[in-house]
Amino acid sequence: MIKIRNLAIILTLVLAYSCSVKKQQVISNAQPLNDEFIKPEQFAFIEYIQTQDGKVLSGVAPEGRRIDGPTYHFDKETQQLNIYREVNFLKDTVKAILGNGGVLKGAAGSGLSLRLTPIGKFPFTMNKLIIVKVSSQGVHIIFDKEEAIIKKGEEWIRSSSTIDTIRMETPAIIRFTTTSSIRYHGMIDKKGITQ
Numbered sequence: 001m002i003k004i005r006n007l008a009i010i011l012t013l014v015l016a017y018s019c020s021v022k023k024q025q026v027i028s029n030a031q032p033l034n035d036e037f038i039k040p041e042q043f044a045f046i047e048y049i050q051t052q053d054g055k056v057l058s059g060v061a062p063e064g065r066r067i068d069g070p071t072y073h074f075d076k077e078t079q080q081l082n083i084y085r086e087v088n089f090l091k092d093t094v095k096a097i098l099g100n101g102g103v104l105k106g107a108a109g110s111g112l113s114l115r116l117t118p119i120g121k122f123p124f125t126m127n128k129l130i131i132v133k134v135s136s137q138g139v140h141i142i143f144d145k146e147e148a149i150i151k152k153g154e155e156w157i158r159s160s161s162t163i164d165t166i167r168m169e170t171p172a173i174i175r176f177t178t179t180s181s182i183r184y185h186g187m188i189d190k191k192g193i194t195q
Contacts, residue, residue: 040092043187044188045081047185048098048126051105053105053106053176054174058172064107065108070084071085072099081097098124099114122134128180129180143156146158155182159178161177162176162178163176
């Protein structure tokens with residue numbers, strides 16, 4: 001009885017070790033998630049912009065909020081990234097830069113706000129967006145559980161709408177449409193960053 005139990009324990013340990021070795025081999029044979037495609041003197045430039053547009057369906061809507069403050073401008077033709085405010089990241093550690101911001105229109109408000117976020121490693125998450133990796137195929141993303149690959153120069157767009165009632169003296173019913181756009185500008189030379 002004891003010999004059978006010891007044999008069962010030894011067999012279980014051997015199988016567990018075997019599975020562990022196979023798992024390690026699979027992981028070590030897997031393709032790297034990011035870094036080898038991105039050269040040290042380059043970074044991937046991606047923009048993630050959310051536009052919220054409000055349309056009054058009935059009533060009188062209050063004045064919407066205002067946003068402003070673009071902190072950069074990217075020239076697609078010259079591949080130049082002009083930064084208006086001082087940034088606090090080292091160019092040497094950056095694999096990608098994400099330009100992210102918002103646009104308000106109609107009853108949602110007005111204005112444009114843009115910020116830069118450095119990415120040192122992947123995967124990177126911001127709100128509903130996960131940037132999985134950058135490869136020769138493009139930027140691999142997951143947005144709200146939907147997977148996509150965005151090629152250089154392409155834009156990926158998704159929209160959703162909600163209807164909301166603003167309670168005031170006279171209630172207003174407004175349809176808010178939020179459009180998320182993600183554009184991949186490709187690999188940019190770090191010398192193309194100016195402040």
